[in-house]
Amino acid sequence: MEGYSFELITGPMSCGKTEELLRRIRRCIIAKKKVKVISPDVDTRTKGDYIESRSGLWLDAIKVKHSMNILNVVKPDDEVIAIDELQFFDANIVKVITKLMNEGKKIIGTGLELDFKAEPFGSMPELMCIATRVDKLQAVCMKCGCEHATRTQRLIDGKPADKNSPLIMIGGDETYEARCVKCYELPDAQHDKMKSRLRVLPFSFK
Numbered sequence: 012m013e014g015y016s017f018e019l020i021t022g023p024m025s026c027g028k029t030e031e032l033l034r035r036i037r038r039c040i041i042a043k044k045k046v047k048v049i050s051p052d053v054d055t056r057t058k059g060d061y062i063e064s065r066s067g068l069w070l071d072a073i074k075v076k077h078s079m080n081i082l083n084v085v086k087p088d089d090e091v092i093a094i095d096e097l098q099f100f101d102a103n104i105v106k107v108i109t110k111l112m113n114e115g116k117k118i119i120g121t122g123l124e125l126d127f128k129a130e131p132f133g134s135m136p137e138l139m140c141i142a143t144r145v146d147k148l149q150a151v152c153m154k155c156g157c158e159h160a161t162r163t164q165r166l167i168d169g170k171p172a173d174k175n176s177p178l179i180m181i182g183g184d185e186t187y188e189a190r191c192v193k194c195y196e197l198p199d200a201q202h203d204k205m206k207s208r209l210r211v212l213p214f215s216f217k
């Protein structure tokens with residue numbers, strides 16, 4: 012049976028998640044399934060009503076702000092629901108996907124598993140638990156060139172961003188790159204500031 016399934020494609024930035032999603036959607040279209048494509052309406056993206064892979068492939072998508080609204084967008088005759096960037100949806104996304112699965116839909120989703128601090132992103136842990144299939148893709152490390160990048164490095168002005176920078180930056184000139192565990196850096200500016208402050212204090216334990 013096609014329905015009652017939730018395939019989750021995850022991994023760091025630039026690992027080909029959206030490209031893999033588009034590949035699976037194309038197969039569903041060839042199989043003459045009724046497919047609906049949904050992506051989160053996030054302020055940080057200037058993209059229009061479509062999803063696009065880094066290799067330039069794209070498909071029309073409906074932008075949704077709150078996960079509960081997905082239930083209004085999905086029609087009874089939709090057979091396959093594709094959802095891009097699941098990490099940006101609010102916590103209700105877990106309930107919404109469970110409901111769609113119980114209705115016999117096939118859901119295919121993508122999401123960043125870790126944020127720039129290498130901490131689980133949004134509802135991704137729960138989504139990975141309820142998924143009927145999880146594929147973890149790896150990217151090429153932008154620093155050493157190995158093929159096992161699992162983390163997303165945030166750079167501000169070309170330098171690794173410290174852990175106190177906000178989770179979602181709006182209008183900043185930050186960039187992201189995939190890195191392996193060995194090359195990933197997470198500076199703690201606050202901590203370093205504290206340390207240097209301590210160094211100048213006239214401590215004496217004599």
Ligand SMILES: [Zn+2]
Nearest residue numbers: 152155191194
């Ligand atoms: Zn590396």
